[in-house]
Amino acid sequence: MATAAASGDTFPKLLLAHARTRGDQPAIREKDLGIWQTWTWSGVATEVRLLAAGLASRGFTRGMHLAVIGDNRPRLYFAQLATQSLGGIPVPFYQDAPAPEMVYVFQNAEIEIAIVEDQEQADKLFEILPQCPKLRHIFYDDPRGFRHYDRQELASYESLRAEGEAWARDHPDFLDKAVEQGKGSDTAIMLYTSGTTGNPKGVVLSCDNLILTSRGYAELEGLRDDEEVLAYLPMAWIGQNLFSYAQWLVMGFRINCPESAETVITDMREIGPTYYFAPPRVLEALLTQVTIRMEDAGSVKRWLYRHFMGVARHVGARILDGQPVSAMDRLHYALGGIFIYGPLRNTLGMSRIRVAYTAGEAIGPDLFVFYRSLGINLKQIYGQTETCVMVCVQPNGHVKPDTVGPPMKGVEIRLLDNGEIVLRSPGLFVEYHQNEEATREAKDAEGWYHTGDAGYFDADGHLKIIDRAKDVGKLQDGTLFAPKYLENKLKFFAAIKEAVAFGDGRPEVTAMINIDMQAVGDWAERRGIAYSGYQDLAAKPQVYELVRECVEKVNADLAADPKLSGSQIHRFVVLHKELDADDGELTRTRKVRRRYIAEKYEPVVHALYSDMDHCWVEAQMRFEDGRTGTVRAQLAVREAKAFPPQAARQAA
Amino acid sequence: MTGKGRQFGEVILKVENISLAFGGVKALTDISFDVREHEIRAIIGPNGAGKSSMLNVINGVYHPQHGRVTYRGETRHAMEPHHAAAMGIARTFQSLALFKGMSVLDNLLAGRNLMIRSNIFLQALRVGPALREEVHHRKRVEEIIDFLEIQHVRKTPVGRLPYGLQKRVDLGRALAAEPKVLLLDEPMAGMNVEEKQDMCRFILDVNDEFGTTIVLIEHDMGVVMDLSDRVAVLDYGKLIGDGTPDEVRSNQAVIDAYLGVKH
DSSP states (O other): OOOOOOOOSSHHHHHHHHHHHHTTSEEEEEEETTEEEEEEHHHHHHHHHHHHHHHHHTTOOTTOEEEEESSSOHHHHHHHHHHHHTTOEEEEEOTTOOHHHHHHHHHHTTOOEEEESSHHHHHHHHHHGGGOTTOOEEEESOOTTOTTOOOTTEEEHHHHHHHHHHHHHHSTTHHHHHHHHOOTTSEEEEEEEOOSSSSOEEEEEEHHHHHHHHHHHHHHHTOOTTOEEEOOSOTTSHHHHIIIIIHHHHHOOEEEEOSSGGGHHHHHHHHOOSEEEOOHHHHHHHHHHHHHHHHHSOHHHHHHHHHHHHHIIIIIHHHHTTOOOOHHHHHHHHHHIIIIIHHHHHHHTOTTOSEEEEOSSOOOHHHHHHHHHTTOOEEEEEOOGGGTTOSEEOOTTOOOTTSOOSBOTTOEEEEOTTOEEEEEOTTOOOEETTOHHHHHHHBOTTOOEEEEEEEEEOTTSOEEEEEEGGGOEEOTTOOEEOHHHHHHHHHTSTTEEEEEEEOTTSSSEEEEEEEOHHHHHHHHHHTTOOOSSHHHHHHOHHHHHHHHHHHHHHHHHHHTSTTTGGGOEEEEEEOSSOOOGGGTSBOTTOOBOHHHHHHHTHHHHHHHTSSOSEEEEEEEEEOTTSOEEEEEEEEEEEEOOOOOGGGHHHHO | OOOTTOOOOSEEEEEEEEEEEETTEEEEEEEEEEEETTOEEEEEOSTTSSHHHHHHHHTTSSOOSEEEEEETTEEESSOOHHHHHHTTEEEEOTTOOOOTTSBHHHHHHHTTGGGOOSOHHHHHHTOHHHHHHHHHHHHHHHHHHHHTTOGGGTTSBGGGSOHHHHHHHHHHHHHHTOOSEEEEESTTTTOOHHHHHHHHHHHHHIIIIIOOEEEEEOSOHHHHHHHOSEEEEEETTEEEEEEOHHHHHTOHHHHHHHHOOOO
16 A cells, blocks of 8 residues: 555645545445445545535635534535635534533634534524524534424535535536635634633634644654544544544545444444544543453453453563563463453454554553553653644653653744743644634744643653643742642542642642542452441541552652652541532532632641641531531541652662 | 424224223223324323223234224224234333344344245345345344434344333334334333433334324323323223323313322
8 A cells, every 4th residue: 555645735635636546445434324334535525526516605605614513424524625625614513512602612703604413413503593693504414303393594414415516517617726725824624622711712723734743643653545543533622633634634544433422332343443542531431341341251261361461561561662571471472462462452443553542631551551561552642732732742662651752743842940831833723713812822922832731851851741830839848749740640549539639838748538439449348348438438447558558659659750759748638528529629520629629628738737647627518409518527647658769669 | 392283194093992801800991092193192091090901902912892993994893913013003012022132133123024025945045035135124124223323232132231222122123113003012111211301202203204103101191291192091991081181181080090189
């Protein structure tokens, strides 16, 4: 197979180039009625031509925005391409966004035409129609349920395509002309990022942004035109746009749309992607499924699994990184490949994966190493919507689980005094749509983008992300203190559900810890420890001992890191109640509100920084039915061992 | 989205003066009502009112001692199950009628058994007409799978599915026969609220998309009143009310029987 990517500086030009040079090759597949349906490159070009003609006949022209709402469906991909062909800008939406959250985007982008997947999405638009007077046309893909709709705004995708067919007859070369007018600096797409405060911001990305980034990744990984990719993540997400859209058109590989969100695992197994992208939560769900199924397996299989997974943990990742491993271990691992790793990779649909990426949030080292030890080349990447996810990527053969790797080619990174990462790259966004103030805040006069993340480079030049810059503080002696980094490390233990670290302006680091009721409950049951409920369980000395072991493991880890060895956790308490969004302690997306917690649990924090070995705490609590009550409890404060920086390796 | 202002066709099914007794127990006494094409018709009543017996009379499992059943213009003293099935009456069961060890796909294909024309030998060899026919049936079944949104369990043995999904498969199995009239025996029994909502949506969609006439028995009053065009109320084997949900709701005899009466 050829590896040459098509040339062209816009997506429609790339599409036409593929259709011209290799039109009979498959471009996109969708599983429908149990069968994979295929469109070739020339088939896609035809669909796009008719749809673009249809849109043009409805008055859609250069510079206008068009909403695309739904799951991954080929027709929605055609809609994006048709929009771009006419010089318009597609705005994909998260398909599960509730209607009121869509209003702002429709108003902000002055959207007149929406192409939606089905009745569910159309209903949402009718709900917000009174607030979005500009919205004139809604076209739907799946006709189910629309039979009794009598709305003048509504028409089917088919009817639009048919209109296009007629219009294209009268304007035979309109598409080539329109595509010819496009250039690389044109806006390719607008993606809205959900801020934690205020309205979402429309990130404007140019064709150059996405195409240069795609080429950067392709070059780095040696991607080819015969890759198989599963298109299953939301179309409004930058990762999906980069890996299943921009790169699809640049490289000319094949994307596959699953039948439905529930069938992704089966469909993935059928397709066997060679190039794969998954956020940590997807990888975690897969691992949980494997673990549960193994628990149900017979004893011989269970033994084989445990034994060979032990071997894999020991040498798998090192073999993948090409490090020296003894011949005996290699043999042992190869045997495991026959009995366990191969069949398991096959079950996961990962037999053919050459490169897999994960990004979006911090991934637990156990989870990460699980996949790598099976021989799957899973790597972390780092980036934002604003940078087209092109900042850092872990290099093949040198993956360090706690870093995101060195900067990619063409990316310049500087670290500010407070540790904030600022950067310039070819993928850097143009602006926030109609929001100059926010644009100026994020991107300074010289074009440096302020990520808001804090991090530093380790000895190998790999970037390590530690926290949001605004949360990073300093201990009294000036040692760097990154609470989120410590909390994440703690939360990677199954026994710990939430953690809050304190230390800014204090002599040492301490932590409040929430146990995970299910994990610790199971653990207690297996040991015959009787308990009456959460509060009782959390106060058990054995549980404290369990948590102390976790904390000390984290400390041992930290001691190995020259920058962070000073922020080891010295004292901790195990809280008597779960931190809860209903009590205002967490945000709705389960992020800890550390300032509020510090105020609410002031006596606990006081005890952590005194020599008391217990404290009393009274906390308001909101029950499920809305009533509030007060819980009073005595909490023990325990010490954890801290390690001197050099002794760390043996202890760990 | 009930049938306010909906258009119905001719009477497709009529039962007249049905009486059914098991020895001394009178299950049904002199029941008459009709079902019009395309409507959703509910039969409600307290436990032991004779609802399931009524369905069993309609599709011929029970033979009433008195009365007539008229279906699509043909009047019989009693239906026979195979007649009923051949003439386009399909039903689901309160206690499910599925092959637990077979996949969802195979269960639905089994539901098309009556429509398979090629003989067993051709089928076994999978040649010529038999293969073409199988492709056709598979396509129809896939459409039902798509319609009921059960793609993710297509190849899962039915016995491994949760109860709510099994109910949906049972509905699919009945739909596979492409019935004119669909009898649903407590389609929502044992379901949680979300599953009930899903099931309601599917019943309305079946009625709407395929134009299937639906006769259903249900306990959940809310569901019945929302879903049905007309409701027949049974109590101790007697018809005590018949009409639109609003009419039935304000019928004193129904209120007394179903919702209880003050003493």
